[in-house]
Amino acid sequence: MPLTPNIQALQQACNDKTPQQILKLAFDTFGEQLWLSFSGAEDVVLIDMARKICPHLQVFCLDTGRLHPETYRFIEDVRQHYQLNIDVLLPDSEAVNAMVREKGLFSFYTDGHQECCGLRKMAPLRKKLATVGAWVTGQRRDQSPGTRSQVAAVELDTTFCAPDRTLYKFNPLAAMSSEEVWAYIRMLELPYNTLHERGYISIGCEPCTRPVLPNQHEREGRWWWEEAANKECGLHAGNLDKNSSAGA
Numbered sequence: 001m002p003l004t005p006n007i008q009a010l011q012q013a014c015n016d017k018t019p020q021q022i023l024k025l026a027f028d029t030f031g032e033q034l035w036l037s038f039s040g041a042e043d044v045v046l047i048d049m050a051r052k053i054c055p056h057l058q059v060f061c062l063d064t065g066r067l068h069p070e071t072y073r074f075i076e077d078v079r080q081h082y083q084l085n086i087d088v089l090l091p092d093s094e095a096v097n098a099m100v101r102e103k104g105l106f107s108f109y110t111d112g113h114q115e116c117c118g119l120r121k122m123a124p125l126r127k128k129l130a131t132v133g134a135w136v137t138g139q140r141r142d143q144s145p146g147t148r149s150q151v152a153a154v155e156l157d158t159t160f161c162a163p164d165r166t167l168y169k170f171n172p173l174a175a176m177s178s179e180e181v182w183a184y185i186r187m188l189e190l191p192y193n194t195l196h197e198r199g200y201i202s203i204g205c206e207p208c209t210r211p212v213l214p215n216q217h218e219r220e221g222r223w224w225w226e227e228a229a230n231k232e233c234g235l236h237a238g239n240l241d242k243n244s245s246a247g248a
Contacts, residue, residue: 003133004166005029007156014153019172020049022153026136026170027054033133035060038086041203042181043138044078044190046173050136051082060087060128064120065096066205070195077191089124096120106207113208113223120205129160134168142177143202143218178218 010029014022026034027050036050037043038061050057061075079086096119099107108116129135139151151174161167173181178201185192195203199211201218212221 003030003033005168007154007168010154010168011152017153019046019176020053022170022172023050023136024053026134026154026172027057030134030168032058034058034136035087035128035132035134036136037061037138038075038078039138039203041138041193042178042185044192045176045181045184046136046138047078047082047084048184048188048190049172051084057084058087059084060089062121062124063088063090064205065091066120066207068195068203068206068209070193071203074191074193081191087128089128091120091124095123108208108223109225112226126160129157129167130162130165132167133165134170136170136172138173139171140173140176140178140181 010025013025017025023046034057036046036057036059038047038059047057047059063072075086075088078084099115099119103111135157141151151171153172153174154168154170157167157169184190193200193203199213200209200221201212202222203209204222208223210221210224212218
């Protein structure tokens with residue numbers, strides 16, 4: 001049976017807690033119903049912390065079919081480094097082929113990235129999250145001041161919850177800065193995506209990601225042809241809109 005702990009009690013329990021303490025609370029509460037989302041960027045910090053708390057953690061990542069070669073190699077490096085069984089989620093090939101036949105491989109440059117992200121990211125994630133009780137992400141408030149500044153340590157996921165289930169979403173790294181994340185990676189000599197050495201900070205699909213210039217924010221390298229307000233693929237947008245409107 002799905003667990004339905006009180007969200008207010010969980011939020012209070014996460015107040016002023018370290019990422020490790022938030023992760024432990026998540027594991028203690030949800031056990032095998034908890035999955036970690038690994039995006040192939042700085043989420044290695046999340047995995048490193050979680051592995052020290054729960055040796056048998058469950059991890060998934062999204063393979064859109066358009067990732068950089070460096071990202072695929074990084075995912076494999078993390079799998080081997082931690083001896084993890086990473087559940088790689090793939091999009092529905094028929095749906096993607098239908099879009100490409102009709103619009104070509106780069107339609108998002110003219111009509112926006114939402115349709116492509118919807119097929120390659122949202123749909124496989126929705127299918128996965130329909131089977132879990134809670135998931136953990138590496139979202140941080142400093143990743144995008146315009147959309148993620150109010151990210152909570154734990155929240156109800158109203159975007160991906162199935163009609164008959166309550167879905168919980170933990171963001172243990174919400175209060176960490178980019179500097180703190182990279183200090184952790186360097187201190188423990190963790191594997192990382194080599195694209196970071198070439199000016200890539202926020203890393204997504206290859207056609208939609210580019211390096212940022214000095215003093216540019218990391219999200220300016222994502223979907224750079226669109227307005228800043230649209231720089232979310234949809235994975236977190238529903239919760240971000242809710243948090244922003246609520247001022248939470």
